[in-house]
Amino acid sequence: MTVALATLSPTIGGLPVFFDGWVGRPRLVAALLLSVGAVARARYFMPASARLLDPVLTSGDEMLRIEAFSSCCGVYARVDLLGDHLGEVSVGTGTTNVDLGQEVRDALARVDDATELRLSVGSAGLRVTTRVGSAVERKVKLPVRWVKGLGEAALAQVGMRPMARLGAVGARRLLDALPPASSASAPPYELVPAQSGFRFSQAPRSGAVSVAGPYRLRELRPLARFATGMRIWARPGDGARSCAFELAVPGARVWFVLSPDVARGFSGEGAALDLLADAPTVAEAVQLRGYLGWRARLDENELAGLADTSPERIQALLTVLGSQGLVGRDLAADAWFRRDLPFAQELIPRLAPRVGRAATITRADIEIRELQSGGHEIFVRSGDIEHRVNLDGDSASCTCQWYTRHLDSRGPCRHVLAARAHLGEVS
Structure with a gap:
């Protein structure tokens, strides 16, 4: 990390940035960044020294997405900074990943309503700037486990539907009343109606959303004071399954997706292995990548026309790209969005070892x-x-x-x- 003066040209490491400007609501933006960084440092299963600390930042289509995994890969967190929240910002297209180190966290922690905050994101890293100085984080190598996790977390969201809605008060009460941490073998909680909205219960109830280790939502608590509402997403049914919590704050959406088991991370789910084992399908997916463009919402019918295939086939090809972290899932839009990460067919046996062993x-x-x-x-x-x-x-x-x-x-x-x-x- 380097520390520099606030008067900066729009470059990092001599390379131009693709997102740059003074953001609106600086205290909230700082809190959002800190929350995602806290998830990256957390390990909710078998606590130990965290090793995976690399939030992924993707800019494009008038928004900035900030993503991270917990070090145990069981919690996927994402902040979508929307266009009406960005203030005087230039938004280009690109993806980078950095380690939010102590100096950046210290700078963000000092931001209040009277502080101006500038974010600069480029292929070389991230710069956080206030009127008194700035801190720079260089791009780091993205762990393979995170690439797999990005794909599996996206696939886990396919088919999810809103199962519960809470207002601002209900969202704050639910987060204030999170159950304490327990052993990984503890049974999941059920999200059940309560007078104030919803609460977590250990009594099984058919049709309720099952939440393994709801204490894994604790990094949302500092954001509760900004909340305007919350939605809880899951696939219909009973038993252990992934679920997603969407916290609405002014000008942004915060997503926490929990794995179906505290001891089970997203990097080993294997949801797309049949498609990855089919060489022609993988080759088609590689060709489809050239048609993706940079959109907050990928239109499957439009892509089908560009690729001269059916929308159903496009869904399979996007699943292949999603399994490699090249596209993510946006539940609010019920669509995929693009990331710019390295991808090569020869890496599939490493990212999906069962495919390599089957071969x-x-x-x-x-x-x-x-x-x-x-x-x-x-x-x-x-x-x-x-x-x-x-x-x-x-x-x-x-x-x-x-x-x-x-x-x-x-x-x-x-x-x-x-x-x-x-x-x-x-x-």
Whole structure:
């Protein structure tokens, strides 16, 4: 980090910035940045020294998105600074990621209603400026685990719907009454109606939103005084599942997405492995990337026209790009948005190890039998062990230890991936 005077040219490290200007509501913007930074420093499962401290900043389409993961990868946080909140700001297009270090946090902590705050974001990093000085954070290498987590957190939001709405008072009361931290094996809480809006209860209730470790929302508490309302999002149903909390503040939206289990981070969910294991689909997704542009909302019908394919196919291709962190999910817009992160097909085995392991299973290791009742029984040799895979349409099962432990909750095992790939070759 370097500290410089407040009279600065719009560059960082000699490179031009793509977002620059004095923001409106500086105290709120500072609090939003600090909240996201606090999530990046937090580890809600097996507390230890945090290692992943790199918020991702994406500018484009008259808004700035600031994203981070907790060090345990179980909490995804994002702030969307909207156009009417940005003041006298120049908004270009680009993505960078930095470590919010102590000097930047100290500078933000000193911002009040009387302080002017300037943010400069470029490919080389972030500069925070007040009238008395500035602090610069250089761009750092984004951890692979975060790239995987960005994708899995986005896919976890697909299909979520607003399940509860609270006003400003209800949002503050819910955050003030967060249950204390508990062991990772503790059962999830249920979000149930209360006189003031909603509350967390340990009594199971059908149809209620299940929230594992609601104490993981504690970094939202400093923002409660700014809240104008809150929405809670989840897929309909019962049992453990991801959920999202959307806190509305003037000129911005704050998102906290929680994994379905305190001990379960977003980086290992495996929601897109079937698509990633299909080479033609991955190649199409790479081509689609050139059509994305920079929009807060990607129009799937428009992309289908540009790519000369169907909207349904576009959804699959965006899922592939989403799994690699290249697009994120905006629940408020019910759409994908673009990020500019590195992507190459040869990195898929590293980002999705099960896909790489499935690719090592050859046709000689596969024996396919068609069942009279429908579907296929496929024997897959892996080392000295032979596993039995049953495929029937979209349904699949395997006798391996992975499937026995996780069933369908974390995507297919490598034997199912290999079986589907080789079945497709002979069909």
